[in-house]
Amino acid sequence: MATLDWYGCATFRLRTSGLTIFLDAYIDRAADAPGTGLTADDIDECDWIVVGHSHFDHLYGAERIMARTNATLIGSYETIRVLEAAGVPGERMICVAGGERVRLSHDVTVSVFPSQHSCVWSQGKMSQSGEECLGDLGVTWQEQHARMQELQAFLGTALSPAAVEHLRTSFVAHSSRGDGGALLYLFETPEGSLLYQDTSGHWTGILDGLRPDVAILAAAGRGNIDGEPIQGSLADFVARQVAAVQPKRVVLSHHDDWLPGFSVPTAMEPLRQAIAAAAPSTELLEPGYLAATDLFPT
Numbered sequence: 001m002a003t004l005d006w007y008g009c010a011t012f013r014l015r016t017s018g019l020t021i022f023l024d025a026y027i028d029r030a031a032d033a034p035g036t037g038l039t040a041d042d043i044d045e046c047d048w049i050v051v052g053h054s055h056f057d058h059l060y061g062a063e064r065i066m067a068r069t070n071a072t073l074i075g076s077y078e079t080i081r082v083l084e085a086a087g088v089p090g091e092r093m094i095c096v097a098g099g100e101r102v103r104l105s106h107d108v109t110v111s112v113f114p115s116q117h118s119c120v121w122s123q124g125k126m127s128q129s130g131e132e133c134l135g136d137l138g139v140t141w142q143e144q145h146a147r148m149q150e151l152q153a154f155l156g157t158a159l160s161p162a163a164v165e166h167l168r169t170s171f172v173a174h175s176s177r178g179d180g181g182a183l184l185y186l187f188e189t190p191e192g193s194l195l196y197q198d199t200s201g202h203w204t205g206i207l208d209g210l211r212p213d214v215a216i217l218a219a220a221g222r223g224n225i226d227g228e229p230i231q232g233s234l235a236d237f238v239a240r241q242v243a244a245v246q247p248k249r250v251v252l253s254h255h256d257d258w259l260p261g262f263s264v265p266t267a268m269e270p271l272r273q274a275i276a277a278a279a280p281s282t283e284l285l286e287p288g289y290l291a292a293t294d295l296f297p298t
């Protein structure tokens with residue numbers, strides 16, 4: 001049986017075919033954020049870690065899981081650079097950019113695809129899932145960079161002291177250059193296939209060709225479609241992705257209130273309605289933390 005446990009934010013543990021695989025590695029939280037109560041130091045069983053992109057809320061803690069286990073990590077060149085700087089041996093990590101297929105065991109592989117990060121630059125506090133967001137098309141890199149600096153200033157005023165302290169600790173450990181390039185992962189196991197996305201963005205030409213049995217899709221912030229922000233709500237964005245990949249079942253990621261003051265506890269009803277309308281044959285699963293969801297029930 002393949003099981004999936006959500007650790008909050010976009011971090012999951014996948015157990016399949018005798019393997020324990022972490023999808024992202026961010027387990028610690030700010031003191032005022034909801035979560036499992038666990039830290040990366042509590043993880044003592046792990047064969048593989050795949051990391052969607054290099055931001056701290058996906059990567060921070062990987063270096064401790066690597067130290068406590070014999071895991072091998074797969075991530076972008078920037079993810080591997082950051083972790084090497086944090087002391088992880090380079091020979092235990094595999095650099096990918098999209099296009100690779102990595103064998104995880106005799107009967108499990110993972111394929112890597114290039115993807116896009118959500119448009120973090122377009123907002124201060126994350127918007128709610130049903131809120132329509134329009135405009136901001138054709139914004140240049142330089143303009144996005146200036147908006148990101150405004151966001152940094154906003155975070156300085158919006159976060160609690162506990163969250164600021166958490167950000168300081170995790171960011172100092174993991175100072176990535178931007179998002180490092182976002183990746184999608186498609187796991188193929190004897191029981192079924194699982195798509196993993198950890199930030200709300202995609203290239204349509206890539207997403208449209210994927211047909212996983214189960215899809216983990218990110219539901220946070222302003223969706224990014226081929227480099228431009230969605231003209232609509234987050235719920236519209238997620239539903240459009242579900243319709244594109246037509247999975248039997250979908251699980252959301254990144255939708256809890258992982259950094260209060262910046263993130264929001266995502267309203268589920270707009271997402272339920274939009275997904276039901278766009279992909280009526282797909283079942284939306286809503287597991288809580290550490291629910292050991294049976295991914296491919298027979």
Ligand SMILES: [Zn+2]
Pocket residue numbers: 053055117179199
């Ligand atoms: Zn990110």
